[in-house]
Amino acid sequence: MSFFSDTEAGILQRHLSRRSLLGGAAASGVLVTPLALLGGTARAAGDSAPAEITVAGAHQAPIPIVIPDFGPGLGNQISGVISADLSSTGLFQVMGGTVPASVQPDFSALKGRGARVAVAGSAAGSDSVRVEMRLWDVVAGQQMEGRAYTASQSNWRRIAHIIADAIYKRLLGEDGYFDTRIAYISRTGPRRHQSTRLAIMDQDGANAHMLTNGSWLTLEPRFSPISEQLAFLSYANNRPRVYVYDLNTGQQTILGTFEGISFAPRFSPDGRSIILSATTRDGGADLYLIDLATQHRRRLTSAPGVIDTSPCFSPDGQNIVFNSDRGGSPQLYVMSVNGGDARRISYGHGHYGSPVWSPRGDQIAFVRIGSGGFTLGVMGPDGVGERSLTQGFTVESPSFAPNGRALAFCRQNAAGAGGAGFSSSIAVIDVAGFNEHIIPTTTGASDPAWSPLRR
Structure with a gap:
């Protein structure tokens, strides 16, 4: 479970009677086809193509890229x-300009502007839209990529995100994360009496819509890696339980039957079970693993009076990181998915929680509460290399982009008298700690x- 706000903590505290839980502190539908080469020789393309520049290099010197209008309307x-997607990463310096869609561009003019890469494109159609995109290496004077995308007009934003992903991958050598969504909890009303609703939006905030009506407190949405499902915690009928x-x-379906409350769900990497x-x-x-097909459940931890929570799988599904107060204060532990001995990995100052394993397997994000407030950080799966990414009055609930490059999280500010000035928002930060x-x-x-990258 995440570190909750005061209101949510109070509700859970009545069920658990344990303040230690908080550590003592408050591309379906889009047809993609290749385009014929426009003169010269194309750079090697496809999934095996080498990256044109490293992400570390782009961090130090963002890639200058010209993206013109693809036509009116x-x-x-x-x-x-497309421009907004690439700019949001901090790895691209997007410039406007004119790049012809059907002939080779003027590379000398583009070089004179300092561009390294240029995009050309066009869009046509009404009910069905065809969008063409070409990616040009300005320095080498060669076409790097050429594709056409056809979809219904209602899917035009998806086409734009898919194109941005294609550019990102061709230039940086790793999958992008623009054609994705973010599930979240929508909050309205006074701080102490907020209405919460399960909601979903594109990763850039567009196309947001509510999934529940706000009748009951709702928290902790989690995406399935393989299907159109969300696991979440609902207080429906005043009984906190995990739903799918x-x-x-x-x-909405209740997951499992427990004598107490169930919370902090997380899908396994294969999507077949939930911990x-x-x-x-x-x-x-205690931690439980539930098979979604059979509803069979298996207890993974059992220690009287100990709170084990916030479990998250490693990408290979073999290990679990979780939060536990078994050592006297909330800390992070790693153990086999089969249970057994758990190894503590957090040893910094403060209380640790909200662990989430990177899809790359090389890092675990976490939240630490200390005397200076909340810190969002990352460490290796063995606890080595802990570093802070950002701090604040409240920073919590980290969630990795599907390529492991960025983290979404919740940022809340301190409120004045009667909750005045309080705000709760979703932020994104690069795992290097910038942007x-x-x-x-x-x-x-x-x-x-x-969410995972849409297919």
């Missing part, structure tokens, strides 16, 4: 989304959960 909107929400049908925490009669909480920015939302927002 819809074309202009598509190029605007089907994004295709809107159906969660469930409270016990002695005031603790933090807020995702625009129409309401207050928390508990972000990044």
Whole structure:
């Protein structure tokens, strides 16, 4: 479980009777086809193509890239989304300009502007839209990529995100994360009496819509890695339990039957099971693994009075990182998915929680609470190399982008008398600790959960 706000902590505290839980502190539908080469010789393309520049290099010197309008109306909107996607990473210096869509560009003129790469594109159609994109290596004077995308007009934003992903991958050698969504908790009303609703949006904040009506406190959404499902915590009928929400049908299903409350769900990497925490009669909480097909559950931890929570799988599904107060204060532990001995990995100053394993397997993100407030950081799976990414009054609920390059998290500010001035928003930061920015939302927002790349 994440570190909760005061209101949520109070609700859970009544069920657990343990303040230690908080550590003592408050591309379906898009057809993609190759384009014929426009003169000369193309650079090697495809999944095996080498990156043109490293991410570390782009961090130090963002890639100068020219992205022109793809035409009036819809074309202009598509190029605007592509530009915004690439700019949001901090790895690209996006420039406007004119690049012809059907002939080779003037490389000398582009070089004179300092461009390293240029994009050319066009958009045509009404009910069905065809968008063409070419990526040019300005320095070498060669075409790097050429594709056409066809979809219904309602999918134009997806086409733009898919193009941005293609550019990102061709230049940096790793998958992008623009054609993704973020599930989150929408928050409205006074701080102490907020209405919370399960919600979903594109990763840039567009196309947001509510999935639940706000009748009950809702928290902790988690995406399935393989299907259109979300696991989340709902207080429906005043009984906190984990539910699974089907994004295709809107159906909500209770996951498992527990004597106490169940919370902190997380899908396994293969999407076939969910690990969660469930409270016990002695005031603790144990970890359980539930098979989604059979509903069979297996207890992974069992220690009287100990709270084990916030479990998250390693990308290979062989290990679990979780938060536990078994040593006297909330710290991070790693153990086999089969249970058994757990190894502590957090030894810094303060209380640790909200661990989440990077899709790359090389880092674990976490939240640490100390005398200076909240810190969002990362460390190796063995606890080595801990470093801080950002701090604040409250920073919590980290969630990795599917390529492991960025982290979404919740940032909340301190409130004045009566909750005045309080805000809760979703921010994104590069795992190198730079380029933090807020995702625009129409309401207050928390508990972000990044989806896999859409297929």
